[in-house]
Amino acid sequence: MKVPAAGHAAFAALADQTRRDILNLLRAGPRTSGQIADAFHSSWPTISRHLGVLRHAGLVVAERQGQEIYYELNTSVFQDVVRHLLELMKPAGRTRRTRRRRPRHQEA
Amino acid sequence: MLVAALVALTLPAAAAVIYMSLRPLWAGPGHQATDGLERTYRAIARRAVFFVLALQALVVLSVAGAGWLRPIAPRAVVFLFGVFLAAVGDALPRTRPNQLFGIRTARTLDDRQLWIRLHRAAGYAAVIAGAAIAIAALVLSKDGIAWVVSAVTVGGAAALAGVYFTGLPAIETAPETRARRRREVAVWSLRLVLAALFFYFGLMKFPGNPRGMWVRLFDAIGFGQWFRVFTGVVEAGGGLLLLVPRGVWPGAALLSAAMIGALLVHIFVVGTGPATVAVLVLLVLVIGVALASRS
Numbered sequence: 001m002k003v004p005a006a007g008h009a010a011f012a013a014l015a016d017q018t019r020r021d022i023l024n025l026l027r028a029g030p031r032t033s034g035q036i037a038d039a040f041h042s043s044w045p046t047i048s049r050h051l052g053v054l055r056h057a058g059l060v061v062a063e064r065q066g067q068e069i070y071y072e073l074n075t076s077v078f079q080d081v082v083r084h085l086l087e088l089m090k091p092a093g094r095t096r097r098t099r100r101r102r103p104r105h106q107e108a
Numbered sequence: 109m110l111v112a113a114l115v116a117l118t119l120p121a122a123a124a125v126i127y128m129s130l131r132p133l134w135a136g137p138g139h140q141a142t143d144g145l146e147r148t149y150r151a152i153a154r155r156a157v158f159f160v161l162a163l164q165a166l167v168v169l170s171v172a173g174a175g176w177l178r179p180i181a182p183r184a185v186v187f188l189f190g191v192f193l194a195a196v197g198d199a200l201p202r203t204r205p206n207q208l209f210g211i212r213t214a215r216t217l218d219d220r221q222l223w224i225r226l227h228r229a230a231g232y233a234a235v236i237a238g239a240a241i242a243i244a245a246l247v248l249s250k251d252g253i254a255w256v257v258s259a260v261t262v263g264g265a266a267a268l269a270g271v272y273f274t275g276l277p278a279i280e281t282a283p284e285t286r287a288r289r290r291r292e293v294a295v296w297s298l299r300l301v302l303a304a305l306f307f308y309f310g311l312m313k314f315p316g317n318p319r320g321m322w323v324r325l326f327d328a329i330g331f332g333q334w335f336r337v338f339t340g341v342v343e344a345g346g347g348l349l350l351l352v353p354r355g356v357w358p359g360a361a362l363l364s365a366a367m368i369g370a371l372l373v374h375i376f377v378v379g380t381g382p383a384t385v386a387v388l389v390l391l392v393l394v395i396g397v398a399l400a401s402r403s
Contacts, residue, residue, distance in 0.1 A: 072224065073224070073228075074201070075202075076199055077197060078235075
């Protein structure tokens with residue numbers, strides 16, 4: 001994956017619906033990557049990759065607490081405004097993906 | 109000439125002293141950093157330096173005798189301050205508990221989540237306030253600018269106090285406790301506002317200027333001027349009573365009586381108008397705050 005320059009990284013990171021949804025989820029408080037992945041339809045590796053992009057852009061920070069790594073929202077006010085504007089300009093008909101993911105397969 | 113040179117040097121000298129004395133706090137050992145926080149602090153410092161440099165440019169230009177600058181210099185300073193406030197506010201949500209910068213109380217330093225919530229709110233407040241001040245500096249009159257600055261300062265402080273006290277230990281307290289605390293804050297804020305308003309209304313009635321509006325109004329009422337002072341004492345005293353925990357009921361009783369009297373005066377003496385609505389609203393608020401303050 002191409003790594004954009006630091007100044008553009010934030011905009012590149014904000015240009016994706018799933019990543020904006022992750023930021024929206026983190027507004028409620030820090031979450032582990034597992035908790036974030038549970039809230040989305042995508043698989044854990046996909047979410048993990050999105051988190052990597054967000055972290056590289058400085059939009060989230062990773063904070064270690066004991067065994068777990070929690071992701072905290074780290075957007076500036078300006079970046080929040082950009083995110084809101086992008087949400088408003090979102091093409092009609094697309095549904096939000098923040099619905100709670102159903103439990104995976106009924107194991108055991 | 110020497111004085112001018114000294115004036116021109118004051119600001120950078122002060123900035124340098126502050127910078128040198130504070131530097132050990134973040135450059136020294138003993139602070140643990142989350143990734144990327146250095147970037148945030150450097151960004152804030154850069155914005156502060158830019159603000160000081162811009163002010164310095166203004167000072168140097170006016171010392172050097174740029175005549176065209178004289179009339180717009182006050183506006184330019186206010187404008188720069190607004191931009192600076194918005195620029196720092198932009199970065200505030202990205203700060204974390206630290207040795208140097210932010211709203212540092214024992215609670216915010218101890219509770220990382222409270223710090224984050226509070227500084228996100230503070231960032232929004234500062235950006236809105238800074239933008240309002242910068243725009244006001246460009247387009248409004250001197251009085252207008254003063255009004256905008258006071259309004260955004262009071263509004264921002266009230267909003268932050270709300271976040272600080274309602275969001276306090278949000279993580280470990282039960283929802284009912286939080287709801288009750290939120291309600292208490294709301295009721296006390298209303299009491300504070302009403303107390304300030306009535307204290308002010310009461311004080312306004314004291315000066316006995318014969319041309320003043322109050323003297324003429326109480327002439328029209330016809331009980332004599334002692335009644336004006338009496339009303340002023342009732343309103344100012346009632347307002348102060350609202351601030352005492354057990355004073356809500358007597359205070360609200362006094363103020364309701366005053367507001368009912370004012371209503372009667374509006375109806376029978378001066379005629380009703382927009383001010384009558386304000387009196388009605390105040391009456392409702394006073395009764396409401398008394399009812400809501402029952403323990």
